[in-house]
Amino acid sequence: MKQNAESLQRLSNVRCFLLDMDGTVNLGNRPLNGASKFFATLSQKGISHIFLTNNSSRTAAEYERKLSSMGLPAGPGSVYTSGDATIEYLKRNNIGPKLFVLGTRSLRKRFEDEGFVMNDTTPSAVILGFDMELTYDRVRTACRLISSGVRYIATHPDLVCPVEEGFIPDAGSIAEMIAAGTNGKRPVIIGKPEPGIITAALDRIGINPEQAAVVGDRLYTDIAAGKRANVLSILVLSGETTLDMLSPDEKNQPQSIIKSEYPDLVFNDIGELADALDGEKSNE
């Protein structure tokens, strides 16, 4: 694949990769093609990595266990979720402590561990996460609270989540249902494409934006977040995005990719990204 020379030069300066998970390093419980080669290259070159996921259905510790069980290097502190970024946002803006959380038991426990309390009647905010335990009753309560003016925050905007059998509805799809049920109320978004999740992760590990790169499979979250945080953005075609989607004009497709979502570099998978990193080495 022909790459932009300036972006390849930026790639050679990267000291830390911010990696999306689903569709980038793994699919369900299976590592994707080239994952072991990619991490071997990072370790050889002394480059660090952090997993950055919009998926708020599990905690960072749970993801670290899941990734480790797949043989991927995911020690303590290596995963940062949109749930973690949401907690930071709530604390920074003094929101709480009472919350109504549309989320998994695991997400609710994460909030409780940070001092927030679950409240269905007079919460300071409604938090929408990837609620895989959603019930009609909970949606009805959320709509009532949001309609009455309670602050409404979503951990991330993804419409679907890639899984081994295809795609399942994610938080963004639940937000669409709530919009329909509240005369159009929309949440404040915390995760990708908002740049805050990236800058918070970089602060945590002490890396400058010019020494970092975002790697992901989705244009409207991963790549858009990288662009907005001034971090090198790398698309892998191992998940949601196909090559056709990047050249809509040639294919005569109606939609065009907006500039703020166009990746700096494109690879078929992270194994091919590892080859490019090795290529940089042989050119030195």
Ligand SMILES: [Mg+2]
């Ligand atoms: Mg993904």
